Amino acid sequence: xxxxxxxxxxxxxxxxxxxxxxxxxxxxxxxxxxxxxxxxxxxxxxxxxxxxxxxxxxxxxxxxxxxxxxxxxxxxxxxxxxxxxxxxxxxxxxxxxxxxxxxxxxxxxxxxxxxxxxxxxxxxxxxxxxxxxxxxxxxxxxxxxxxxxxxxxxxxxxxxxxxxxxxxxxxxxxxxxxxxxxxxxxxxxxxxxxxxxxxxxxxxxxxxxxxxxxxxxxxxxxxxxxxxxxxxxxxxxxxxxxxxxxxxxxxxxxxxxxxxxxxxxxxxxxxxxxxxxxxxxxxxxxxxxxxxxxxxxxxxxxxxxxxxxxxxxxxxxxxxxxxxxxxxxxxxxxxxxxxxxxxxxxxxxxxxxxxxxxxxxxxxxxxxxxxxxxxxxxxxxxxxxxxxxxxxxxxxxxxxxxxxxxxxxxxxxxxxxxxxxxxxxxxxxxxxxxxxxxxxxxxxxxxxxxxxxxxxxxxxxxxxxxxxxxxxxxxxxxxxxxxxxxxxxxxxxxxxxxxxxxxxxxxxxxxxxxxxxxxxxxxxxxxxxxxxxxxxxxxxxxxxxxxxxxxxxxxxxxxxxxxxxxxxxxxxxxxxxxxxxxxxxxxxxxxxxxxxxxxxxxxxxxxxxxxxxxxxxxxxxxxxxxxxxxxxxxxxxxxxxxxxxxxxxxxxxxxxxxxxxxxxxxxxxxxxxxxxxxxxxxxxxxxxxxxxxxxxxxxxxxxxxxxxxxxxxxxxxxxxxxxxxxxxxxxxxxxxxxxxxxxxxxxxxxxxxxxxxxxxxxxx
Ligand SMILES: Nc1ncnc2c1ncn2[C@@H]1O[C@H](COP(=O)(O)OP(=O)(O)OP(=O)(O)O)[C@@H](O)[C@H]1O
Numbered sequence: 001x002x003x004x005x006x007x008x009x010x011x012x013x014x015x016x017x018x019x020x021x022x023x024x025x026x027x028x029x030x031x032x033x034x035x036x037x038x039x040x041x042x043x044x045x046x047x048x049x050x051x052x053x054x055x056x057x058x059x060x061x062x063x064x065x066x067x068x069x070x071x072x073x074x075x076x077x078x079x080x081x082x083x084x085x086x087x088x089x090x091x092x093x094x095x096x097x098x099x100x101x102x103x104x105x106x107x108x109x110x111x112x113x114x115x116x117x118x119x120x121x122x123x124x125x126x127x128x129x130x131x132x133x134x135x136x137x138x139x140x141x142x143x144x145x146x147x148x149x150x151x152x153x154x155x156x157x158x159x160x161x162x163x164x165x166x167x168x169x170x171x172x173x174x175x176x177x178x179x180x181x182x183x184x185x186x187x188x189x190x191x192x193x194x195x196x197x198x199x200x201x202x203x204x205x206x207x208x209x210x211x212x213x214x215x216x217x218x219x220x221x222x223x224x225x226x227x228x229x230x231x232x233x234x235x236x237x238x239x240x241x242x243x244x245x246x247x248x249x250x251x252x253x254x255x256x257x258x259x260x261x262x263x264x265x266x267x268x269x270x271x272x273x274x275x276x277x278x279x280x281x282x283x284x285x286x287x288x289x290x291x292x293x294x295x296x297x298x299x300x301x302x303x304x305x306x307x308x309x310x311x312x313x314x315x316x317x318x319x320x321x322x323x324x325x326x327x328x329x330x331x332x333x334x335x336x337x338x339x340x341x342x343x344x345x346x347x348x349x350x351x352x353x354x355x356x357x358x359x360x361x362x363x364x365x366x367x368x369x370x371x372x373x374x375x376x377x378x379x380x381x382x383x384x385x386x387x388x389x390x391x392x393x394x395x396x397x398x399x400x401x402x403x404x405x406x407x408x409x410x411x412x413x414x415x416x417x418x419x420x421x422x423x424x425x426x427x428x429x430x431x432x433x434x435x436x437x438x439x440x441x442x443x444x445x446x447x448x449x450x451x452x453x454x455x456x457x458x459x460x461x462x463x464x465x466x467x468x469x470x471x472x473x474x475x476x477x478x479x480x481x482x483x484x485x486x487x488x489x490x491x492x493x494x495x496x497x498x499x500x501x502x503x504x505x506x507x508x509x510x511x512x513x514x515x516x517x518x519x520x521x522x523x524x525x526x527x528x529x530x531x532x533x534x535x536x537x538x539x540x541x542x543x544x545x546x547x548x549x550x551x552x553x554x555x556x557x558x559x560x561x562x563x564x565x566x567x568x569x570x571x572x573x574x575x576x577x578x579x580x581x582x583x584x585x586x587x588x589x590x591x592x593x594x595x596x597x598x599x600x601x602x603x604x605x606x607x608x609x610x611x612x613x614x615x616x617x618x619x620x621x622x623x624x625x626x627x628x629x630x631x632x633x634x635x636x637x638x639x640x641x642x643x644x645x646x647x648x649x650x651x652x653x654x655x656x657x658x659x660x661x662x663x664x665x666x667x668x669x670x671x672x673x674x675x676x677x678x679x680x681x682x683x684x685x686x687x688x689x690x691x692x693x694x695x696x697x698x699x700x701x702x703x704x705x706x707x708x709x710x711x712x713x714x715x716x717x718x719x720x721x722x723x724x725x726x727x728x729x730x731x732x733x734x735x736x737x738x739x740x741x742x743x744x745x746x747x748x749x750x751x752x753x754x755x756x757x758x759x760x761x762x763x764x
Contacts, residue, residue: 004173004242006173006174006175006243007234007236007237007242008176008177008178008245009178009246010178010246011209011246011248012183012249013182013251013259014181014183016251018180019131022247023131024037025037036108037101040104040135043137043175044098044100044101049099051139051140053138054098055095056095056107056133056135057070057093057094057133057134058108058132060114060130060131061130061132061230061233063201064205066090066229067129068093068094069110069112070094070111071094074093077092078090078092079232079233081235086236087236088233093134128202130179130202131179132177133176133177133178136173136174137172137173137175138172138173139170141168141170178234180206180230183206183262183263183266209228209231209234210269212224213269213270213273216272217272217273246267248263248266249263250263314421314425318417320417321417321421324410324414324417328406328407329410332406335403339400343396347392350392354385509546511530511533512546514526523564524561527555530551540574540575544575552571552572553568553572553589556568556569557596562601565597565601566609576616583623585613586626591614591632594610594632595630595632597610598610599635604646605646607644607647608644608646610639611639611654614632614636614654615650615654617632618658620661621664624662624665627658633682634680636651636654637680637681639651645694645697648694652692652696652704655701655704656700656704656707658677659675659704660704662675662707671711673713675713677708678717686704689701690705690723702730702734703739705743708723709727709743709746716752718753724757727747728743728757730743731743
């Protein structure tokens with residue numbers, strides 16, 4: 001009952017064994033245990049203490065008051081209905097967690113002791129109240145701990161962030177066992193006074209229950225659940241979402257013929273009520289909140305760490321640049337001072353030399369008169385010295401200019417360093433805003449994935465309910481409409497479906513990359529989205545081009561999750577509608593992977609998807625031999641074990657496609673030998689199901705048989721396996737005129753079949 005609600009009710013005349021059937025503890029004789037004890041044994045046997053909790057409330061409805069049988073002082077418990085889900089609960093009731101069978105039996109004993117019993121004429125221990133045992137089982141769905149682990153990993157990969165926003169799922173199951181008070185006629189039970197009031201109250205609530213059952217059985221738009229507390233409490237149990245079993249008890253005495261008839265009629269009416277069993281899963285938002293808090297703390301710490309790193313880096317670069325500028329200025333000043341000092345010294349030395357020469361010249365006048373030439377020589381020397389001084393000045397100026405240039409160069413470098421710092425700051429700002437954008441994008445992606453997953457689950461549930469629209473699950477839709485030229489479904493007149501929106505906003509590449517996510521849940525959602533996209537013919541080529549087919553085949557090969565394999569197979573089935581994709585599927589070993597999936601799977605829906613994919617490949621003339629060589633036909637025939645009509649319909653379609661291709665090849669002279677289908681042992685199954693009551697299965701098989709019989713070399717097997725009789729039946733009775741005519745033409749054109757028919761005196 002994991003994730004589902006269940007109800008067991010016992011209804012019947014007083015004293016006929018309702019409490020006997022439901023409530024016996026069977027302490028001395030285990031064979032005498034009632035349904036309550038046995039049900040709890042079953043539940044406890046399936047419990048894993050790490051993930052599951054089982055809790056019990058035990059109540060009685062007495063005179064329209066709900067009393068807690070585990071705490072009788074609490075005798076006016078209110079019924080609360082969840083306006084969103086319609087679930088009924090009793091928050092005021094005592095809830096006791098049950099860990100073993102013994103503690104449960106002790107609880108039942110306490111409850112039974114408090115149950116109001118009064119003597120009536122009919123039953124010395126007649127229960128005067130309706131007793132309700134409520135067992136709640138909560139199961140944390142597997143795999144969440146892995147997600148937690150990845151969140152606590154060092155570098156939060158984006159896919160793990162996506163996963164962290166998916167709340168853990170709790171599967172809630174509720175079993176309600178109702179021991180109704182006796183349905184009796186007041187005069188028979190001899191009720192008087194207070195007991196009469198009890199009887200009236202009991203009859204009132206049971207008649208309210210009867211009215212609800214009648215309304216539901218007749219599909220009446222109004223069901224009067226509000227007429228009594230009993231019907232309000234059991235609202236979910238009839239015509240709701242629970243699996244409901246009704247036990248009716250009757251007395252063997254002819255005296256009670258009237259009660260017996262009305263009890264049986266009650267049961268018959270109740271059998272007409274159809275419930276829609278619904279899986280109860282809830283998100284565990286508290287645990288998600290805790291996880292997000294941790295995630296947030298981590299992101300804040302990471303953000304602060306990065307900010308500090310960049311601040312330190314800016315400080316370091318600024319200090320370095322400053323140091324280099326100061327060093328350059330210092331070097332320049334020293335060099336300048338040195339050069340100045342050197343020039344000054346040279347200047348002083350030159351002056352000194354000149355002064356000395358001048359003195360020598362003054363001290364020897366005669367020589368000066370005699371040597372007219374030397375005088376002119378002295379002037380030349382001065383002129384030379386002045387010339388030298390000028391040159392020295394010039395070189396000092398040049399060097400000063402060099403140094404100035406150097407300072408200019410260093411200043412430029414300082415400006416470049418400052419520009420680099422500004423650039424780094426800008427880069428930081430850009431990165432921060434990109435991070436913000438990415439965070440937003442991830443948020444959108446996560447909510448879209450969540451929404452899509454809910455949509456996909458909802459459509460799948462709708463499919464399971466089979467509400468007949470036939471267009472609920474795009475994968476299913478396309479799978480069934482296997483015509484290669486099928487028109488694309490609804491064009492863009494109306495609002496775009498969520499998948500198409502996601503496709504546009506997120507991009508195919510990103511969606512496909514999620515197929516390889518570490519997170520199992522993200523993989524599940526991603527494969528569902530890809531399967532939905534693959535249902536649209538317009539997307540199929542893009543998916544294959546972007547490597548989606550390879551990823552889907554990889555999932556078939558490596559995933560251990562049944563849902564992933566089922567949805568991946570469905571997506572492959574849709575892609576296999578296209579002829580060029582069929583070649584690619586074969587080339588990438590798709591047939592072996594599909595066969596392997598078929599042999600491992602038990603879920604009929606997985607088998608249906610796999611069979612659908614192979615059936616599409618069967619319709620390709622060029623792939624016949626390879627498909628069969630890689631075990632495609634064997635895998636297809638192996639799936640008939642499932643017995644599920646949806647699976648059988650796909651198998652039959654595959655066989656019909658294959659037989660048609662073979663017959664075409666035979667007509668064109670490309671096939672000589674016997675049918676590969678017959679070699680692989682398909683004929684006995686074909687004969688057995690040629691008259692299957694499900695029209696889609698029957699139609700495909702009839703076609704397959706006609707195609708097989710068209711090739712003369714198959715005739716002997718057709719006769720020996722008894723398929724001739726089926727062909728004759730098809731030619732006479734088939735409601736589809738085209739198939740009827742095909743069978744007739746086949747029979748009349750085959751010499752071997754004709755001679756056998758003459759031998760058996762059969763006429764078409
Ligand atoms: N299958 C059975 N075999 C033997 N004894 C039975 C059986 N069914 C009922 N009884 C006996 O009949 C008596 C009445 O049964 P029980 O109390 O279960 O009836 P009930 O339908 O719950 O009555 P009420 O509606 O008045 O509570 C009990 O003594 C019980 O032991």
